Amino acid sequence: MNTELIGALVKLRYKLMWARTRTRNGKIALFFAGYLLLVFFMVIFSLGGIGAGIAAVRMGRAHTVAAGVLGGLYFQALMATVLMGFGISAAFADVELRRYPVRAWDRRIARHLLGLADPFWFLVVALELGLAVGLYALGPGSIWLGLIAVLLLFVSNYAMAEVVVLVVERLVQRKGGSAVLLVCIMCLGVLPAAAGPAMRKHPQLLAPLLRVLHYTPPYGAASAMLRPGMEAFYGLAVIVWWLLGLSALLVALERHPPQARTAQAGALSWQGPCERVGALFGPANAPLVAQWLRFYSRNNRFRTVYPLAVPLVAFLAFTQAQVAGPKGQFANILGCFALTGFIGTAQFAVNQFGYMGGGFRRYFLLPTDPAALLRTGSYTFLMLSAALIPVATIVVAVFSPIRLDARMLAMLVGAAVTALFVMHGVALWATLLGPRRGNFKASFGNDLSLAGNVVFIGGMLILLFVPRLLAHIWPAAVAPEMWWAVVPMAPLAAAFYFVSLRNACDVFRARREAILSVIEGRT
């Protein structure tokens, strides 16, 4: 193994990061603010972990609680990587590293070392380390075995995320793969709703199910942290086996990249589906809307994320309704359902031009107002998100864990429409003020700027939690009797969107050169 060159490649990533940062004083300040924030969150997460560890020991069920916390964290990290793209954005593609005199194995190690060094994983490790320390402080475990368990657990979590992402990527690139993925996700979405009653009906199934969990990495880590003697080593062995298996799978998947689908181009169509939808926006906007649709219909990320939106909303609605008390169930469903208006297109709406590459330049050579590009792009994402609302309404109405009457359905639709306009209005500003060059071909990874992430993640958290907050401080506001409130809310949100759009068009004309240089990778 060429450790010197691997080290040089790892250093190169940080040199490049610093080179991009040092171009402006503001960026340097932001970089250090972000760095301090990361350290702050790591400390908070570590303290949270320590607290959880101490509480687990005091409850007298240290092992069960530790396994639950580690399992939850493992699953959450997996979801955050797959759905939000954290922690798996490759700093360098293998093909970029081929220009250096390093062998295939060295390139692989360098790539994954860089992946493991992503700040997202630091937060995961901080929490897990905190838990290990907390359990050691009051429990019977060994700190050294605990530290080894945390290290192995976090690497296995990373390997699992990479494997899941590669499998989903392959699936999406196969003919009919998106449909298969959709069915899988819908099954996952319905599983929590179906599992509860099934377990209550057949309690004898619970014990074998729990036994299976003993062979999972989080359970193994909990054993390594708390169990004495051989049991601790057995826990470590479980994680090591998983890690070896996942690593072998990862290498096999990387060695056999998917064959790109070579579809034969169809005949020149003047009235294809994209053109027909584009025509809904009038003759001036039609070709540009059709172009946006055609462009994004070939984007792997879009083809992965957009179909997942409804199953994900359904999944969240089921799970969140079940964790709430009887009075909070509808508020939780309301928050989850509001996501429908944004979640399917959020990553693109906050960075409209990010995936265009050199094509972005072409728009300014066309005989049209430059702002028409921003306008038609935003209309396209608005329309695509709006199309999800009726589908999600039917799915949630059919599978809801609580009975939804007409007033409740009106509230759900109203919340989604309000979120649709408000979030797409805010997303315009992220597109203009925080553009970022993205990788068109990637299905996963977080390509967004800080501003993009703030709107994307912050927006979704706000949508999720505002109804819950209202349910606590003003329960009447989310009660079905208040269904009429959605009638003025949706038009107000639409007005906000159109005012934002008009102002954003002016800003776009002024900022287009700066955005062009970001999208073309010059700054």
Add this chain to the structure above:
Amino acid sequence: MDAIRISNLVKKYGTVLAVENLSLQVRKGIMFGFLGPNGSGKSTTIGCLTGLLDPTAGEVEILGERFDAESAALKRRMGVMPETLGLFDPLYAHEFLAFVARMFGLDEAVTRQRVTELLDALELTDRSKTLGDFSTGMRKRVAFAAAVIHSPDVLFLDEPFESIDPAGVALMKQWLRRFTEQGRTVFITSHVLETVERLCEEVAIITKPGKLVWQGDITVLARDGAISYDGMEFEALEPLFLHLTGERYTDLNWL
């Protein structure tokens, strides 16, 4: 009437001066070569002439009308092949050309005919490849087709012949000659001075930062055998270019 008139054009990127007070005129119906060393501001000037960039100061007139980024009517009469090509990688060539044609106001029948003819002539008929899968030379041909599909009055070509095979270059040159014979104008940048010498009637040479150092008729080379400048005779464009922009020679003894 001049096809292109640039008056005191200045372009700054922050504090960096990219084009300094550039003024030049291009007659209608000629092939005009715009030359300069790397980083001298050629692409920036073309950006200002085509609406891609906003000049910091100065004026641009195209076909007798003042031009800026929002002059849609004038843009309909201009064709541009930018240096970075401006292609949409996931699209097929015919889809891309149809989109461009539609944006320039061509109707369905004309678009179908021109797309088919251009793709056939430029040997871009492989329908299993998107633009992202094309070779550099093929991508250049697509960008050239997009620049001419609406039969513009003024054509801006930034390094059009780089990476294209000799047969493709010969075809493009033939089209460009016919283009100017019809009274239309071609504004071309290239580092291949022999090509410019054979193709263009007039040439402007700029140096960093976008400063005009020479503009003149180069048909005198064929007619008189030399260009006179600064009391010297230059028998080709290359020695004149090197004289104006500074000849460099550094010996690397390890190479």
